Amino acid sequence: MSPTRGAAAPVAPPTPGRPDKPRGGRFGSLAGWAQRHRWAALLIWVAVLAAVTLVSGAAGSAYKNNFALPGTDSQAATDLFTKHGSAQAGDSVDIVLKDNQGLDGRKAGVEKMLTEVKGLPGVADVRSPYADASAVSRDGTIGYATVTLDGKAEAVPKEDITAIIDTAKSAESGGLQVELGGEAVRGAQEKGSPTAELAGILAAVIILGLLFGSLVAASVPLITALFAVGSALGLIVLASHVFTIADFTPPITMLVGLGVGIDYALLIFYRYRHELTDGAEPAEATRKALDAAGRTVFFAGCTVIIALLGLVALGLGSLQGVALALALTVLTTMAASLILLPALLAVFGRRIQRHVLKHAARAEANGKVEGRRWRALAAAVQRRPLPALLVATFALLALSAPALSMRLGFADAGNDPATTTSRQAYDLLAEGFGPGFNGPLIVLVQGDEAAGQGVRSELAEAEGVATASPAMPSEDGALSTVIVYPETSPQAEGTADLVHHLRDDVAPGLERDTGAEILVGGSVAASQDFADTVSQRLPLFVAVVVGMSSLLLMLVFRSVWIPVKAALLNLLSISAALGAMTLVFQYGWFGVQQGPIEAFLPVLIFAIVFGLSMDYEVFLVARMREAYVHGDSPSQAIRTGFRYSARVVVAAALIMMAVFSGFIGAGESMIKMIGFGLAIAVLFDAFVVRMALVPAVLALLGKAAWWMPRWLDRILPRVDVEGEALSHRAAIPQAPQATEDETEDTRPEFTSV
Secondary structure, rough: OOEEEEEOOOOOOOOOOOOOOOOOHHHHHHHHHHHHOOOHHHHHHHHHHHHHHHHHHOOOOOOOOOOOOOOHHHHHHHHHHHHHHHHOOOOEEEEEEEOOOOHHHHHHHHHHHHHHOOOOOOOOEOOOOOHHHEEEOOOOOOOEEEEEEEOOOOHHOHHHHHHHHHHHHOOOOOOOOOEEOOHHHHOOOOOOHHHHHHHHHHHHHHHHHHHHOHHHHHHHHHHHHHHHHHHHHHHHHHOOOOOOOOHHHHHHHHHHHHHHHHHHHHHHHHHHHHHHHHHHHHHHHHHHHHHHHHHHEEEEEEHHHHHHHHHHHOOOOHHHHHHHHHHHHHHHHHHHHHHHHHHHHHHHHHHHHHHHHHHHHHHHOOOOOOOOOHHHHHHHHHHHHHHHHHHHHHHHHHHHHHHHHOOOEOHHHHHHHOHHHHHHHHHHHHHHOOOOHHOOOEEEEOOEEEEEEEHHHHHHHHOOOOEEOOOOOOOOOOEEEEEEOOOOOOOOOOHHHHOOOOOOOHHHEEEEEEOEEEEOOOOHHHHHHHHHHHHHHHHHHHHHHHHHHHHHHHHHHOOOHHHHHHHHHHHHHHHHHHHHHHHOOOOOOHHOOOEEEEEHHHHHHHHHHHHHHHHHHHHHHHHHHOOOOHHHHHHHHHHHHHHHHHHHHHHHHHHHHHHHHHHOOOOOHHHHHHHEEEHHHHHHHHHHHHHHHHHHHHHHHHHHHHHHHHHHHHOOOOOOOOOOOOOOOOHHHOOOOOOOOOOOOOOOOOOOO
């Protein structure tokens, strides 16, 4: 039953025969166990971390990049390549050569080097540029040798690829330049140092230090997060032997795990600090903090896991493994926050208590009221809610607009740093053979050799095609392969248009004329198929994530409009982040190399950011709900929630941004995009949505924000996030009457115990 506007909630009398003492909930009991067995809890976590690290190190990883899409032309072509023994089914490395004086004078040295390469482990065959006139540019200065590997690129040991690179580079002398390209080479290159990531962690430590003014206090959330992430990384390595998990999962796991882990520990620790200033002893403060903030962390983590598992609904190969890995990471960080953190607080509690009380006494002596400025911000927005709503919404919609023209694709060697051999090989091939040479389309013709040659002739004349190779029959003669080179580079919009043109306009007519079945495949076509599939399945994915998360919020806050508001505002901040990504990475703002957005990033960022946005929603609104059920009016509850939660939400957002921004300096363009996308999304969500739009919308809704039909309230299970269901509220002080326009809160802080 909702309390009367502006009145204090009725206080339950003590139960006869029992001490007048609050009874803790499950999270408080868990904290009590961790405190009583602090050293056992710490040893368990150390043992778990050591065990998974040792076992995962011994077992090794089994990451697999599986972007297979059954039912698409590119996947059907790949399957037929393998079935009929076509040469295009395997992986290869290109050794690209350039000499401005011509390659003819370098034949002896190059042939000697290629002979050495052919004898290396992992090499099945080598084709010399001197044996194939088409492998040398028209001016004779650039050529390439094709090294056929004895397996898929990911199956060949890195040291074998490194040996190929070193052997080929040894032929460089005088004016001869030797570079190597191919996915195997890209995978064997150094990915860069962890300096940028470490800078993000250092920035997080500085923010925590400024927030709490104590190295010990700042280190507790960080230690909790590091233990959680370390354990999760080991578990993911082991899980890669069971599930299909992509090789780019570990850096994403570290990025998300550190941000979420520090955030969750920070929220609990911040509540613990408030309990200490209210006079609680460290053990009692820990139990109270876990009963209130601990349950908030639990439900916030559940929303992140729900959002991540929504990726499973897409059915996109490796992304399902990434979703499971990230969900496991969030689950581990939740466990660390609820078990490891209380144990650490039991160890350092007295030291932290002395510092907190000393700091509070100094602030009181100086006349400082904690949270006054945040409360004043909420009050300012409440006085002018409609202008705040319109300005913030217009700004985010303007930033969202570029996302409508987002073009999806995959990074290739053209996105590698200019100093890498893969990038230089890419540029040399484009210089010698045209921009489309780095992204050929593989056209498969199921028919006799005559049909293959007829198709080749028509394809060579198609709009957007630079040239087409002669039809190459498979080993069993059942099909022919034509390699089509576009006029544009692999990531150009014109190449994507060419894929659709060949499939939709050219192939149907050729199939009628020749009676052969035609499929357009290759890596470029596969990338386009993946992007198209993501676009088609995105509405289902969004519906699953938004629907499940909104249902959980409805259970938590017993409100219809809070979940609706949260979903709409979260979508707004995510769309603005995707728009910013489009401007920077697709249109090249701030000097960034232009190119498409990685095809799987929009859904991955949506899942992560939607979950994190729900975190901030739960952090902030849970304290408002707590104040409301304890007697505040709706408008007072907004200000109370801001007073006690806005600071920690902003601090958590700054830490998230620091960690995420550290990955912008990574070597891989994909990691750069993820780091930037998550950092800018948190910026919009925490500083625009939470600080402006949330109080504005709630001010306009008033008491209706907490409305739920009685019939719906009866059938939904009870979920208590702010502790209102815990018994014995006698310890909660009566709230004095307060005016609606007060800007300073002189009432005692209501605590959820």
